[in-house]
Amino acid sequence: MTEHHSLKAMVLAMVLATTAGMALTDSPMALAAQPLTASASTADSAAPAAAGLHELQSRWANIRYQTPEARRADAFEQLYQRAQALLKAQPKSAELHTWAGIIRGSQAGAEGGLSALSQVKEARAEFEQALSIDPTTLSGSAYTSLGTLYHQVPGWPISFGDDDKARQLLQKGLSLNPDGIDSNYFWADFLHDQGDDAQARQAIEKAMAAAPRPGRETADAGRRQDIQALLKEI
Template identity: 35%
Template sequence: MITRSVRQALGMLACIAILTLNSGTVCAAEPKAADKALSADILEIANAWAHIKFEEDDLTLQQKHILALADRAAALMQKYPGRPEPVIWKGVLLSEGASMANEDHSMLTARSLAYQARDTLLEAEKMDPAALDAGAPTSLGVLYYRVPSFPIAFGDTDLARKYLEEAVRYSPNGMDANYFYGDFLYNEKDYAGARRVWQHALTIPVNSSRPVWDKARRQVIQEDLAKLAAKGN
């Protein structure tokens, strides 16, 4: 009869053998631990971003803190090589930095950060377009419809639509995918489409792990729906 301790020892030996034969293979417990650690690190960045974006008032401090957070996301890319999640967040934060620089009338900085964000998000989208509720295609879509078009930058309505439709396809219940797709449709004067997408977004369950972001998104969607109603759409 094989005792529990013997089974454990055999399991460890099997794991060592696998590692010896293939250095790219790890035991089942290790990826789970790594996934848990990555999820915790990503959640920390997501909530830090929400605090900076929605709760800080000083634009100069917001810019400083967002770019510092982008550096933290870049460090996570080194810590978790091959994972799309930190790449997505680096792209999101660079995009946010571009938006804030634009508000501060720092046009050259905004343009540079927008290009860096686009290239980073394209990399993430190739890795896994569904990761983080389709974070890469969602953010690419936002960039393509919000930045100026050529010759100033790379704005492109057709690409914006392509990526945002991809986002809601991969993440039909993603809050950001639906919010920004609705915003795009609104800007394209497809008010019925925007209303339909935003109404669906409000049915998505509350994300209690990201309370500041979740509350802010729902509030903006409700305000946008009220604007549509006031226009008779």
């Protein structure tokens, strides 16, 4: 793997998948998205998960963009433990499992070293659990995030990296969110690393044209910086 694909670089990767999916107000977990026929008990159970999702998103952005690099790994560990506490109360929340995976993957990128290898496996397990609950969660963000993992981590015998599987997963995420900033950015990054810069440029142009996500301004701004950095390489 190149330096770009090192575990240390996974902060960039998971950043990114990490702007995962939709804004909270667009999420299936949001109360506004509940069917009009939903029972009061359904709404009551959704409210804590929606609030928890918003908390994880906000704290993740703060760590990624406003916390000194030397303190990020510990901060991500604390946030991952918070995600696990939320999941204990809402174990069937695909959205919370997706974000637990994003946080664990971000921690692996911030920390590096041998411990990162176990952390990316834990992140993979979270994404797989999310997909087993709801394959369409967060507009395909679990697929995109899992595909990013397979793309970024080393392959056998060190870890589970697999570009063929990454391609399949990233394409699945793109099919669920064809105009998304994250789905197109990660697809462009993958294509560039595969030497297909012509297709990568098309994807990156779609990422640049993606509509802003309400409530995700910090994440969108960071992603657009990553888009500009990728553009300089292709």
